[in-house]
């Protein structure tokens with residue numbers, strides 16, 4: 001059911017390089033994302049555990065401009081129907097060993113294994129702790145009560161997104177950003193590039 005353009009996203013290789021990504025640099029910010037975001041947000045007021053949708057009037061009245069990074073269809077009360085996502089279920093375990101798989105990520109692409117990858121978190125930062133924490137990722141069907149992860153870029157969803165985008169363009173002082181607001185498959189570098197471009201545009 002997927003559009004033929006998806007074939008361009010499938011890495012086909014004729015080498016013995018078993019690295020999934022082709023990027024020259026792979027990693028996370030030193031100290032992790034929490035540290036970088038704490039520094040980025042230093043001096044700002046941060047309110048957590050609030051649902052913008054439920055309290056939208058309060059926030060819209062408070063700000064000259066709002067950047068909304070939630071799902072674009074939820075903002076419009078799903079008036080044209082739900083955009084679809086793939087979701088995931090995570091199973092995390094602490095193991096009494098200093099090393100489990102030697103690297104941060106191992107993908108499992110065979111049909112028999114129920115999880116698609118195992119993350120061993122310590123290797124992102126070259127940790128030397130006596131124990132290790134691993135997370136198995138299982139594919140899970142999405143519904144409104146669970147976290148949306150990857151947009152499903154088939155024709156139905158693209159057409160639906162175009163309708164929501166059209167409504168979004170008519171909203172005054174609300175900017176829809178990020179993977180959920182733009183209904184795009186974004187990696188971190190795409191997200192950061194898009195945010196910087198948006199910032200230039202706004203400023």
Ligand SMILES: Cc1cc2nc3c(=O)[nH]c(=O)nc-3n(C[C@H](O)[C@H](O)[C@H](O)COP(=O)(O)OP(=O)(O)OC[C@H]3O[C@@H](n4cnc5c(N)ncnc54)[C@H](O)[C@@H]3O)c2cc1C
Pocket residue numbers: 050051052053069070071088149150177178179180185186187188189191
């Ligand atoms: C399982 C998984 C693995 C990934 N692995 C990689 C990887 O290895 N490398 C890589 O480069 N990228 C990876 N990504 C992609 C990367 O995480 C995303 O592209 C990036 O986080 C998108 O940033 P964002 O700001 O657009 O969205 P998000 O990080 O999703 O931020 C959106 C924010 O909006 C908040 N929000 C939503 N709705 C509301 C609401 N109604 N009220 C208040 N707040 C709301 C959410 O809580 C969230 O904090 C992965 C993504 C997933 C899901």
